Amino acid sequence: xxxxxxxxxxxxxxxxxxxxxxxxxxxxxxxxxxxxxxxxxxxxxxxxxxxxxxxxxxxxxxxxxxxxxxxxxxxxxxxxxxxxxxxxxxxxxxxxxxxxxxxxxxxxxxxxxxxxxxxxxxxxxxxxxxxxxxxxxxxxxxxxxxxxxxxxxxxxxxxxxxxxxxxxxxxxxxxxxxxxxxxxxxxxxxxxxxxxxxxxxxxxxxxxxxxxxxxxxxxxxxxxxxxxxxxxxxxx
Ligand SMILES: [Zn+2]
Ligand SMILES: [Zn+2]
Numbered sequence: 001x002x003x004x005x006x007x008x009x010x011x012x013x014x015x016x017x018x019x020x021x022x023x024x025x026x027x028x029x030x031x032x033x034x035x036x037x038x039x040x041x042x043x044x045x046x047x048x049x050x051x052x053x054x055x056x057x058x059x060x061x062x063x064x065x066x067x068x069x070x071x072x073x074x075x076x077x078x079x080x081x082x083x084x085x086x087x088x089x090x091x092x093x094x095x096x097x098x099x100x101x102x103x104x105x106x107x108x109x110x111x112x113x114x115x116x117x118x119x120x121x122x123x124x125x126x127x128x129x130x131x132x133x134x135x136x137x138x139x140x141x142x143x144x145x146x147x148x149x150x151x152x153x154x155x156x157x158x159x160x161x162x163x164x165x166x167x168x169x170x171x172x173x174x175x176x177x178x179x180x181x182x183x184x185x186x187x188x189x190x191x192x193x194x195x196x197x198x199x200x201x202x203x204x205x206x207x208x209x210x211x212x213x214x215x216x217x218x219x220x221x222x223x224x225x226x227x228x229x230x231x232x233x234x235x236x
Contacts, residue, residue, distance in 0.1 A: 062224040063100040079142040084115035086139040090132030104232045138169040146172035146181045157194035182218045190214040
């Protein structure tokens with residue numbers, strides 16, 4: 001999947017304003033409901049090399065590749081200035097599958113290696129209004145490689161402790177080997193390490209009890225080219 005900048009995406013994004021909605025419909029305006037013809041539009045996300053016993057009990061998640069491209073485009077101004085950008089993902093559940101249908105870009109303050117959402121009540125209001133599950137977050141690493149920093153792990157913990165299915169997408173446009181990754185804390189190993197950790201800022205984490213990795217690639221996330229989505233950019 002190519003997540004590089006696309007002009008078509010850029011055009012759509014020029015019309016995003018506070019509380020306005022960019023709705024992207026595929027040519028065949030399929031709803032989120034599964035049907036048999038949709039199968040061939042699904043791509044398992046690469047890097048799903050950490051299939052562990054627990055992943056079989058996870059719900060499958062579908063996300064639009066275009067949502068990630070559009071996020072990258074909305075982040076471009078920051079990325080060019082070596083500043084991170086973060087967004088929050090909302091999903092709904094249908095027949096046991098979680099569909100990521102909403103990207104909310106909150107007001108935020110960022111540096112080259114951090115991003116903090118402000119006025120989060122605006123995000124909660126949108127999610128509540130639409131009965132969305134806060135299924136994860138997405139952020140850029142404008143100059144760093146594609147990995148989860150210790151600060152990212154603490155942010156991910158706060159999502160995953162509330163919603164066990166929650167995941168983190170890291171978009172790293174300058175990482176030649178991997179320009180994006182979809183991660184979650186391992187369970188119970190990584191979750192236990194983060195639950196006990198009282199440090200803040202950038203720091204190193206000890207080993208998990210079973211010696212496994214603290215975080216892993218999500219094996220249950222699929223990109224779905226027929227999934228429509230909405231973008232709320234609350235920054236202006
Ligand atoms: Zn990060
Ligand atoms: Zn820590």
